[in-house]
Amino acid sequence: MKLIIDTDPGIDDAMAIAYAAAAPDIDLIGLTTIFGNTHVHQSSRNARFLLDKLGLDAPVSEGAPWAWETDGHAPSxxxxxPEGFGDITEIPQIGxxxxxxxxxxLVDQARAHKGELVVCAVGPLTNIADAMRLDPQFASNLNRLVIMGGAVFCRxxxxxxxxxxIYHDAKAADAVFASPPDTVLVGLDVTLKTLYETADFEALxxxxxxxxxxLRDISKFYLNxxxxxxxxxxxxxxxxxxxxACTHAPMFEMVETGIRVVADGPQAxxxxxxxxxxxxxxxxxxxxAGVVELFTERVATLP
Known part of the structure; x- marks a missing residue:
């Protein structure tokens, strides 16, 4: 499966990129970066650093620095x-x-791999919404869009x-859900059922x-x-x-529904x-438990 991850690394992003690099059923052809956990220039630097660390020759394309109709962003x-990787703050600029x-x-790659490309968006959806604005055929050119975001049935x-x-660019997210590609939403409804504990990191x-x-070292800040x-x-x-979820749909129970995102106010x-x-x-x-086991088994194959 050809995959692009739209990402804001980020500790859990680093884990996801490592998983994608290790997975034999994923061909990670590139990363696009977005503001979110970090400023977008930090996201790009961290993404290039991770790909180098993983020995992957894949491009990093920098995206939106902030949400629609705003002119700034405060990272998490x-x-x-402060640099996206917990207590590790000296991260080299590579490439x-x-x-x-x-x-x-994203538009270019969706055209080049029409019907094959899966995009997994694990940050705010600004880049995805921008690609849909740029090319009306973008959504139909994708095989699938998988989004880490939302809390449909939980807090x-x-x-x-x-x-x-979703909160960090509610308007862009709502635009994506107004006319979505074939989409799977992987929100807090399920991701909080995949806890990875200190002992798991040590074993990994x-x-x-x-x-x-x-991953163990950068996770300590996150676990705290x-x-x-x-x-x-x-x-x-x-x-x-x-x-x-991009490759193991049977591990998930899914329901079909349209989604609307509240743009502003107390429920934004x-x-x-x-x-x-x-x-x-x-x-x-x-x-x-199956997700945790699969993550460990695959990432454990990396040097």
């Missing part, structure tokens, strides 16, 4: 650290970005109503000394956030779960079922 430093901006690159994580990726690092050790805020002994495999970013919108597949349950 309290969740992912350079692809000459095309993310929306143009949000950035507000009571909203999940962070024993088997994958370099990459697993790196989960413990302090939610009293949890692990972190959700949010972005990795979405990547796994809420993902609400809407029968008048085109139906997408929304994940409602998951084999959480």
């Amino acid at each position: 430093e309290h969740v992912h650290g 350079s970005n692809h000459p095309l901006a993310a929306a143009e690159y 949000g994580n950035i507000t009571e109503h909203a999940e962070a990726n 690092a024993e088997r994958s000394v370099e990459m697993g050790g790196f 956030f989960y413990k302090d805020i939610g009293g949890l002994e692990g972190c959700g495999l949010h972005d990795s779960t979405a990547v796994i 970013g809420a993902t609400l079922p809407d029968a008048d919108r085109p139906a997408i597949r929304v994940c409602r349950d998951v084999d959480g």
Whole structure:
């Protein structure tokens, strides 16, 4: 399966990219970057660093620096650290970005791999909405869009109503759901059922000394956030779960419904079922233990 991950690395993004690199059923052809956990220039630097660390020769195309109708963004430093990788702050600049901006690159690749390309968006949906604006055929050229975002049947994580990726550009997200490609939504409804605990990271690092050790080290900051805020002994495999949904749909229980996103006000970013919108597949349950096991088994094959 040909895959592009639209990403804002980010600790859980790094885990998802590592999984995609290790998965034998995924051909990771590129990364597009977005603001979110970090500023977009940090996202791009981190993405290039990860690809180099993984030994992958794939392009990184930089996307939107902030949400529609805004002119700035405050990253989630309290969740992912000041540079996106927890307590690790010295991250080298490796290589350079692809000459095309993310929306143009997505449109170009969807045309080049018509009917084959899956895009997994694990940050705000601005790049996806921009690609849909740029090319009316973009949605139909994709094989599928898989989104890590939303909280359709549960509470949000950035507000009571909203999940962070959707909240950070609610207007762009609503535009995507108004006329979506073939879409799977992998939200907090399932990703919080895939907890990865300290012992899991330690076991992974024993088997994958370099990459697993790196993920263990950057996760400590992230795990402390989960413990302090939610009293949890692990972190959700949010972005990795979405990547796994790209190839392992039977591990998920899905329902079909249209989705509307509240654009502003106290419920901004809420993902609400809407029968008048085109139906997408929304994940409602998951084999959480199976996702955790699959993640470990595949990432453990990396050096």
